[in-house]
Amino acid sequence: MRLSVLDLVPVRTDQTTGDALAASTRLAQVADRSGFERYWVAEHHNMPSVASTSPPVVIAHLAAHTQHIRIGSGGVMLPNHAPLAVAEQFALLEAAHPGRIDLGIGRAPGSDPVTSMALRGPAGRGDADVAEFPQYLDDVMALMGADGVRVAVPRQHYVLKATPAASSVPALWLLGSSAYSAELAAEKGLPYVFAHHFSGQGTAQALELYRSRFRPSEHAERPRTFLTVNAVVADDAAEAAALALPHLHMMVALRTGAPMRPLAVVEDAEAEGVPDQHAGLVDAGLAQAVVGDPVASVRRGTDPATAPGRERTVELLAKELIG
Structure with a gap:
C-alpha cells in the first residue's frame, strides 16, 4: 500500500x-x-x-x-x-x-x-x-x-x-468532492483525488464516474486516483477518540458558522465537550473517518463503537490504496 x-x-x-x-x-x-x-x-x-x-x-x-x-x-x-x-x-x-x-x-x-x-x-x-x-x-x-x-x-x-x-x-x-470535478478530471485525462475527508458523501459514485469517462492524455494513460481520509490511530480506541476531538470541534465550528479559533489541545476539547444539538455533526465526522487502535479498529474496520459505515470506508480506502 x-x-x-x-x-x-x-x-x-x-x-x-x-x-x-x-x-x-x-x-x-x-x-x-x-x-x-x-x-x-x-x-x-x-x-x-x-x-x-x-x-x-x-x-x-x-x-x-x-x-x-x-x-x-x-x-x-x-x-x-x-x-x-x-x-x-x-x-x-x-x-x-x-x-x-x-x-x-x-x-x-x-x-x-x-x-x-x-x-x-x-x-x-x-x-x-x-x-x-x-x-x-x-x-x-x-x-x-x-x-x-x-x-x-x-x-x-x-x-x-x-x-x-x-x-x-x-x-x-x-x-x-463532487461529480463535477470527477467528470472534469476524466475529460482532461488528469489524475483525480477525491476529498472523502471533507464531505464523506458520494465517494464511490464520483470515482465510478471518473473511471468510466476517463480519456487518456499525456498526464495519465489510465485512471489514477487516491482518497483523503481523516485517520486517528492510538494504542486503544478510547485514546484515539480523544485525539480526534479537537479536529471534530473545528469541523463543528465550520459547519455551524461559529467563530474560528486555534485548535484546542486534547484536554481542553475533552473538558469542553460538544453541545447536544451538535452531536449529530460529530457522529457524521466519525462515520467518515478511520479512528481506533491499529489492529482491531483501523486495519480490520470492525470497531463497534463507531458509527455505521466504518466498514465501507475502510474497504473503499484499502481498494484505492491497492488499486
Whole structure:
C-alpha cells in the first residue's frame, strides 16, 4: 500500500505559527524516513487553526528539509490566483526539486467570500473565476509545458511560458468532492483525488464516474486516483477518540458558522465537550473517518463503537490504496 499525508499545518492554542510549521517539518521528515509516498499541504485562509495559507511557500520549505518524499499541494485553490503565477511557482519548485513536486489543484475558494474577494483583488470577478475554472486549468497545464501559450497581441503572437527551459514539470492532480470535478478530471485525462475527508458523501459514485469517462492524455494513460481520509490511530480506541476531538470541534465550528479559533489541545476539547444539538455533526465526522487502535479498529474496520459505515470506508480506502 502507498500511504501519503495531507497537512493543514494546524495551530493549537499552545502554539505559535512558527511552532506549527516546525511540527509539520518534523512530521514531513518522519514520513520521508518511513517511506510515505507524498506529503501535501492545503490552502486555507483567515482561519486561526490553519497555517497553510500559501502552499508554494510551505512546499519550498518542506522540500528543502526532506530527501525523497514527493511534496505538493492538496491543493492550490486556482480561482484565487492567476494561472501564470501558479505555473511559475510550481515550475520553479520542480526545477529546485526535480521529480518530487506535485501540483494538486482545486476549485473551491478555501475561505469565506470576503477573504476570497481580498485575495483576488480589484481584478477578481467573483463567481466568474469559479465558472472559468476549466479554462484556468488548461492555462496552467499549457504554461508549464515546453511550448507555452501563444497570446494574440497586435501584429504578433506573444509566447508565455512558466520557465524558459523546463526539463520536467510537476505531477498535476485535480482535486474534488463532487461529480463535477470527477467528470472534469476524466475529460482532461488528469489524475483525480477525491476529498472523502471533507464531505464523506458520494465517494464511490464520483470515482465510478471518473473511471468510466476517463480519456487518456499525456498526464495519465489510465485512471489514477487516491482518497483523503481523516485517520486517528492510538494504542486503544478510547485514546484515539480523544485525539480526534479537537479536529471534530473545528469541523463543528465550520459547519455551524461559529467563530474560528486555534485548535484546542486534547484536554481542553475533552473538558469542553460538544453541545447536544451538535452531536449529530460529530457522529457524521466519525462515520467518515478511520479512528481506533491499529489492529482491531483501523486495519480490520470492525470497531463497534463507531458509527455505521466504518466498514465501507475502510474497504473503499484499502481498494484505492491497492488499486
